[in-house]
Amino acid sequence: MLRYTGRRLTWAIPTLLIITFLVFLALRAGTDPVASFLRSNPRASAEDIQRYKEVNGLIGTPPEQYFHWLGHFVRGDWGDSIKGNLPVWPAIKDAMANTLVLGLVAAVVGITIGLSIGILAALRPYTKFDTAATTGAFIGISIPPFVSAVLLQLFFCVYMTKWLHMNHPFLPTSGVYPPGHTGFDPVLRAKYLILPVTVVAIQTIAVYSRYMRTQLLEVKSSDYMRTARSKGISERAVIVKHGLRNALIPIVTVAALDFGAIIGGLIITENIFQYRGMGYFFLTALANGDYPQLMPWLVIVVFSVILFNLFADVLYAVLDPRIRL
Numbered sequence: 012m013l014r015y016t017g018r019r020l021t022w023a024i025p026t027l028l029i030i031t032f033l034v035f036l037a038l039r040a041g042t043d044p045v046a047s048f049l050r051s052n053p054r055a056s057a058e059d060i061q062r063y064k065e066v067n068g069l070i071g072t073p074p075e076q077y078f079h080w081l082g083h084f085v086r087g088d089w090g091d092s093i094k095g096n097l098p099v100w101p102a103i104k105d106a107m108a109n110t111l112v113l114g115l116v117a118a119v120v121g122i123t124i125g126l127s128i129g130i131l132a133a134l135r136p137y138t139k140f141d142t143a144a145t146t147g148a149f150i151g152i153s154i155p156p157f158v159s160a161v162l163l164q165l166f167f168c169v170y171m172t173k174w175l176h177m178n179h180p181f182l183p184t185s186g187v188y189p190p191g192h193t194g195f196d197p198v199l200r201a202k203y204l205i206l207p208v209t210v211v212a213i214q215t216i217a218v219y220s221r222y223m224r225t226q227l228l229e230v231k232s233s234d235y236m237r238t239a240r241s242k243g244i245s246e247r248a249v250i251v252k253h254g255l256r257n258a259l260i261p262i263v264t265v266a267a268l269d270f271g272a273i274i275g276g277l278i279i280t281e282n283i284f285q286y287r288g289m290g291y292f293f294l295t296a297l298a299n300g301d302y303p304q305l306m307p308w309l310v311i312v313v314f315s316v317i318l319f320n321l322f323a324d325v326l327y328a329v330l331d332p333r334i335r336l
Contacts, residue, residue, distance in 0.1 A: 015323060016321070023317045023321065024320075026317060027244065027310075027317060028081075028256045029048065029305075030313050031077075031081070031310055031313065032074075032077055032308075034309045035073070035076075035077045035306065036073055038306065038309075039073060039302075042300045043148035043303070044093065044302040045063070045064065046067065047094075047300035048060070048063050048093050048304065050300075051096075051299075063204070066078075066090075067302075067303065079299070080306060084306070084310070087100075089303070090303040091112075091303075092296075092297045092299075092304050093299065093301045094301055101288075102304070103304070103307055103308060104106065105288045106276070106287060106291065106292035108260040109187055109291055110274065110276050110277070110281070110289040110291055111273070112212070113147060113208065113211070113286060113288060114188045114270075114277060115209070116204060116208050117211035117215065117277075118215065120212045121212035121213075121214075121215025121216045121219065122219050123268065124212070124220075125215060125219030125220040125222075125223065126219055126220070127217060128216065128220040128224075129144075129221065129223025130223055131257070132220065132223075133223065133224045133227035133231065134250070137270070139222075144224070145224075147216040147217070148216075148221050149215055149217075152215060152218065152221075154214075155281050156214065156283075159210050160206070160207075160210045160280060163206050164184050164283075167180075167182040168181060168182055168184045169204065175254075180288075182202065182205055185200060185285035186285055186286070186287075187200070187203055187286060187287055188200070205255050206284065207281070207286055210280050215225060215269075219262070219265075222261070222262050222265060223258065224263065226258035226259075226261060227255070228327075230253075230256060230257050231250075236254060239253050260327060263326045263327065264323050267323030267326070268320070268323075271315045271317075271318065272316065273290060273318030274312055275293070275311075275312040276288050276289030276290025276291065276292065278293065280295055289308065293308050296308065
């Protein structure tokens, strides 16, 4: 297992280099850092432009520019943003922390509820509960996040406020904290998380409930499950020790990919709720053509996807000992 993990980590390095180089070329083809610099600094002189090119390694061939950027990146010198001329690392660190909070809370809530519904539906197939769970899952999958987000904002922030005759919204519609707030307040933080977490969890519950139901129904009819029952093992032990463990194997792949994608930000949800996470950070940087902010964002996203794919492969061996062979 250690040898396999080490080999995968070794392959991850050239994979990361190749992908980041291709991303670098795509960004340079789609954005012009000098034009973005001139938009933010309209009075910049020719000397200022030349100095900006030299500092950011915008002189030379694309491979030379890439390795100039890579050398600074691995040393922790991520440069300054074009707009505002602020260090990139503090901004992306705060955005990553906000996204991790939102994504992990939504994932834990959504996966826990989704798997629970899927297990109950598989244990009672074709009952009223199964029909209701299937219908709810199809509705949840069919509603886009931007629709459910707007509907929740209208209901909780407009109609609920009106019905309860409140002077302020029943639930906040945007942001991480109220404007001007300083420090950490867990109650206030949780209040601002309720709506975005709900939007993300709706589709997560729908997807994982369907995966769990399908996989567990398939496992229940397998030969080794019938053999376990014939040995006199209780149905609960058969389901828990044999059924769930094998049913979770394909779900691990989906979960690992989902967790890896969380780092990239929940772009639609964060944009609607003005939640300053990685998705909001990316859209702002892209709109500004802010190349120094876009490259670290993309590297972090690619690295997280590679890392969680490796994590999924290791979990395979834990859940199914046959894979170790």
